[in-house]
Amino acid sequence: MTGAFRESSALGYDSRDPMSAASTIDTLRCSRCALTYDPRALAFLCTCGAPLLASYRLDEAARTLKRGALGGRTSSMWRYREVMPGRGEPVTLGEGGTPLRHARRLGAALGLDALYVKDESANPTGSFKARGLAAAVTVARDLGASRLAAPSAGNAGSALAAYGALAGIPVSLFLPAHTPAPFFEEAEVYGAQVTKIEGTIADCGRALAAANPEGAWYDVSTLKEPYRIEGKKTMAYEIVEQMDGAVPDVMIYPTGGGTGLIGMWKAFAEMESLGWIGAKRPRMVSVQAAGCAPIVRALEAGAAIAEPWKGATTYASGLLVPSARGDFLILKAVRESGGTALAVTDEAMRAAVLEMGRLEAIHAAPEGGSTLAALRALLGAGKIAPSETVVLFNTGTGLKYSAPA
Ligand SMILES: *Cc1c(COP(=O)(O)O)cnc(C)c1O
Numbered sequence: 001m002t003g004a005f006r007e008s009s010a011l012g013y014d015s016r017d018p019m020s021a022a023s024t025i026d027t028l029r030c031s032r033c034a035l036t037y038d039p040r041a042l043a044f045l046c047t048c049g050a051p052l053l054a055s056y057r058l059d060e061a062a063r064t065l066k067r068g069a070l071g072g073r074t075s076s077m078w079r080y081r082e083v084m085p086g087r088g089e090p091v092t093l094g095e096g097g098t099p100l101r102h103a104r105r106l107g108a109a110l111g112l113d114a115l116y117v118k119d120e121s122a123n124p125t126g127s128f129k130a131r132g133l134a135a136a137v138t139v140a141r142d143l144g145a146s147r148l149a150a151p152s153a154g155n156a157g158s159a160l161a162a163y164g165a166l167a168g169i170p171v172s173l174f175l176p177a178h179t180p181a182p183f184f185e186e187a188e189v190y191g192a193q194v195t196k197i198e199g200t201i202a203d204c205g206r207a208l209a210a211a212n213p214e215g216a217w218y219d220v221s222t223l224k225e226p227y228r229i230e231g232k233k234t235m236a237y238e239i240v241e242q243m244d245g246a247v248p249d250v251m252i253y254p255t256g257g258g259t260g261l262i263g264m265w266k267a268f269a270e271m272e273s274l275g276w277i278g279a280k281r282p283r284m285v286s287v288q289a290a291g292c293a294p295i296v297r298a299l300e301a302g303a304a305i306a307e308p309w310k311g312a313t314t315y316a317s318g319l320l321v322p323s324a325r326g327d328f329l330i331l332k333a334v335r336e337s338g339g340t341a342l343a344v345t346d347e348a349m350r351a352a353v354l355e356m357g358r359l360e361a362i363h364a365a366p367e368g369g370s371t372l373a374a375l376r377a378l379l380g381a382g383k384i385a386p387s388e389t390v391v392l393f394n395t396g397t398g399l400k401y402s403a404p405a
Helices: 058-064 077-083 104-110 129-142 155-167 181-189 201-211 228-242 259-273 294-301 327-336 346-360 366-380
Strands: 025-030 052-056 100-102 115-119 148-151 171-176 193-197 250-254 283-289 340-344 390-394
Touching: 052 228, 058 077, 058 259, 077 129, 077 228, 100 228, 104 115, 104 346, 104 366, 115 228, 129 155, 129 228, 148 155, 148 201, 155 171, 155 181, 171 181, 171 201, 181 193, 193 201, 228 259, 250 259, 250 366, 259 283, 259 327, 283 294, 283 327, 283 366, 294 327, 294 340, 340 346, 340 366, 346 366, 366 390
Parallel strands: 115 390, 148 171, 171 193, 250 283, 250 390, 283 340
Antiparallel strands: 025 052, 100 115
16 A cells, blocks of 8 residues: 555554654663663563663653654554664554543533543553553564563453564463453464463462473563563653643552553653653552552552552452562652552442443443542542543453453
8 A cells, every 4th residue: 555554654653654763772770779781682670579661862862752743653652662662663553542532521420621531442452451562572572582471360461462473473371260251262363372270360470480480481471571661651651742741630540560650650750851741740549459459558558568469359350460560669659649549349440330431432441440430539538629630541441351240
């Protein structure tokens, strides 16, 4: 095809496009100690055990990555190429570029003028996991990975299976046996090898480690490799673009492993260095399920890290993370932002899903519903003023879940 409808640009990236700039990735820095690593080599966790965070030559990036001057670029998340990892053409299905919906009817029902929903259900494989896995698989392919593997509560596995198929790299997934059937169907369709595990995602992680004793598989477990954060951070870049340079007052984020929250917090710092925004930051609100709320408990206790949650249960499988590797980073971002963390019940999530559907025609995942349930609680407690700009994250489609009995 020709012109604006060339296949590669429709999918979000075209290496022949002079607007497609190069990555300015510089170093991988430990999020806890002072060690740094070379992004051109295989890198997972720091030797101290903490996640690595990518840093870029932002003064160089700022010369071409100018807010308001990106009009000729792809609408996918690769429009921020300078602050994304990977050497060449990305492994992309057009992820990112999702709508920021002004939720007028829902806002009116809650007494808010400026309520927005970042609707991540529009991503390939129906969730924002596409962003993280597209970035991770792009780098894994650059580094010559021969097999990709992950434990997953559902959406991460679907996205990994899809990007693995696209890159032509075999995928092994470890899924809890209670995961809803559509996630198994998706993994099968994309040709992934799936192992069902009795237990939680933590048990799946242990099963993966046992199946991969030499570490020969490229393990994309949450925060083990540094690049899923880079994909998910692009939500914040998009929101700032979609709000014409404004920074929302409050962002309400459903938190499992916390990749998106950590990534967006990092993105705001990058955007300040790039000259896109000033010092203002949103108050970051972390929402968890009442049946699995390790971050909420740690915040309330004033702790720097979160104790693992015992007997975790919720139908929002993306929130069923009893112990997050990046707990200290989530807690730090929430505290530094002046935000908070709170838990909502499965019943409240389900009611919120129905309200989002009825008032805004959004078929939200329960995790997305949790953000609305949290907003209601925060408004009731006077923690959010009616004049404030609030962004909810609907992180995935509701189509893959079955409603609680
Ligand atoms: C994975 C997932 C989450 C949690 O995301 P994190 O960034 O790991 O906290 C929330 N919602 C959905 C739909 C998910 O798939």
